[in-house]
Structure formats: C-alpha cells, structure tokens
Amino acid sequence: MPILAGQVVTAAQLNRLQPKTYDAVGTSNLTGPVTDGDVPGCSVTFTTTTANAVATVVIAVDFDFTAATTTLGSGRLNVDGVGEPKYTIFQQGPGTSTDRATGVQTYRVTLAAAGSHTLKITATAPTGMLVTGVYTSLVATVYEVV
Secondary structure (H helix, E strand, C coil): CCCCCCCCCCHHHHHHCCCEEEEEECCCCEECCEEEEEEEEEEEEEEECCCCEEEEEEEEEEEEECCCCCCCEEEEEEECCEECCCCEEECCCCCCCCCEEEEEEEEEEEECCCEEEEEEEEEEECCCEEECHHHCEEEEEEECCC
C-alpha cells in the first residue's frame, strides 16, 4: 500500500521500510545417503508484521565426494516446511572420489501471511557424498509491505 501525500505515517510503517537481512552457516556435515535432509545450522527463523512480505534468498551448497559415485546430489530452499522447486545440483562424472563443487541457487519468495517464518536448506546426498556444513550457507533479505 503506498503512502499518500499528506498522510500521517506511523512508526510501524517506517520500520517496515527497512529491509532485514538474515544469514546462516552450516554447523556440521550432512552425510549420504540422505534424502531431503536438513543441513545442520542452515536455518533462519524470523517474524514478519504484514502479509505478502518478499524474501530474496541465495543458497550455497558444498558437495564433497568421499567415494566414486555418479548419483546426483542436490540442495534447495525450504520455506515454512515446503521445498522450493529450484535446486542446486552436482553430479560426479567419470572422476575420482576427490571431486568437489559448491553450487549456488537464487530465490524470490512471497511470504503470504504475517507471522513467524523459517527458511532452511535441505539436501539430498547419495552414498559416497556429503554436504560440507561449514561451507554451506544461506542469506535472505526480507522486504515488508508498507
């Protein structure tokens, strides 16, 4: 909702004009085999005061192979218990068990209701792969509706 000319502006409206940034870094590894497992420590919880706040999020997921495998590993953003449809992925080619990559993905999500929200990274890793916690992270900027 726009602020109209001559309108009295409240402190709450002004507070919502400032974007808020949150970040999290993994605290330990997620070792395969695992499907849609929470990356330990890669979670932020915050409260919005209005409906339809927008969050822009960047995730980085570090995939490390402990054995040769050609099975795909993936990571994605989970918003309030629901996985987003875009993934960051890595699949080992005909390489060795020392292959490694950090994949990145970006998101823009609308938080329909006011209240508490949780953003976290979930990942899938096959046998022979792990997601390195200390190199996996997310950063989110939340914009509230005035």
